[in-house]
Amino acid sequence: MSVLGISAEEEETYRHFLRHPGTPADDIHLRIHTDQDTARRCLDRLLELGLLRHEPDSGSIVPADPETAVTRLTDLRLRELYEELQQVTRSRHIVDALLAEQGPRAAAQQGVEQLGDLRRIRSRIDDLAFFARDEILSVEPYTELSPANIDHARPLDMRCLRRGVRIRSVVLRKALDHRPTRDYLRELVSHGAEVRVAEDVSERILVYDRRTALVPLDPADTSRGALLAHESGLVANIIALFDKIWDQAEDLLSVVGEAGRDREEYVPSGVERRVLDLMVSVGKDEVGARELGVSVRTYRRHVADLMRVLGAASRAQAALLARERGWI
Secondary structure, eight states: OGGGTOOHHHHHHHHHHHHSTTOOGGGHHHHTTSOHHHHHHHHHHHHHHTSEEEOTTTOOEEEOOHHHHHHHHHHHHHHHHHHHHHHHHTTHHHHHHHHHHTOHHHHHHTSEEEEOOHHHHHHHHHHHHHHOOSEEEEEEOOSOOOHHHHHHHHHHHHHHHHTTOEEEEEEEGGGGGSHHHHHHHHHHHHTTOEEEEESSOOOOEEEETTTEEEEESSTTOGGGOEEEEOOHHHHHHHHHHHHHHHHHSEEHHHHHHHTTOOTTTOOOOHHHHHHHHHHHHOSOHHHHHHHHTSOHHHHHHHHHHHHHHHTOSSHHHHHHHHHHTTOO
């Protein structure tokens, strides 16, 4: 686990608790054959990372399941790498200065890039999403997302949201008739994305950090390729078009309600079910957030969204309504 930032002593401590959950903390140093100070440091760091936790009732220490543990460590490591990459990407002024040495003609050629191969387009989209620092804007007039589309998009979208990147997206209202697509859009909203729906929109727009925009070469035939724009004036015009479409679109959750897709039909995501369980089993939001591996603010937003979906006036009522629907 060293590649994930865990020392050999910390890994041995975690593995011990996997084999023997509930081991008293006082004598863990004897179990892993190390001194007390090292054992205490290992425990403190594993508790801080969420790989171990105190049971509220017994006070004993139990481990997080391996899948959750590795996911948390991977996200933390990716966040560290992303912060390092941010330092690199902030050096854009160096690139601009070097381009200036080539003269105005060469610099102008950097303004718009044509991408003809669909595989290359997807690769560039993945790269742009990975390196996004502040905001991603999109208008995507699809009528449904395939399971493969969702599986590909989910890790990119979730990592962006966990990093604090603001995501604003406009989709077609018709996409809400496709249940997997609708559920995925709701999942994005539950994690902090802003999604609106439009009755009729044909534009395809992707904008990253208000610096780079991707649009189809031919809106009527996206297989012909795309244009990647870096030139500030062109990007500004594309953003203005996005803003116009965004202002005329409606909030996803309000439209879902108006369309008759009521609470009885709603199927909570795995994250939402976990939040419901935590609402029942833990007393403090801080504990629930730690168990879920998110910030307290994000955890409270999950709770508020679930209460709104259930039509509950309190958390206790939300728990009762969730039980009635078989969600917990």
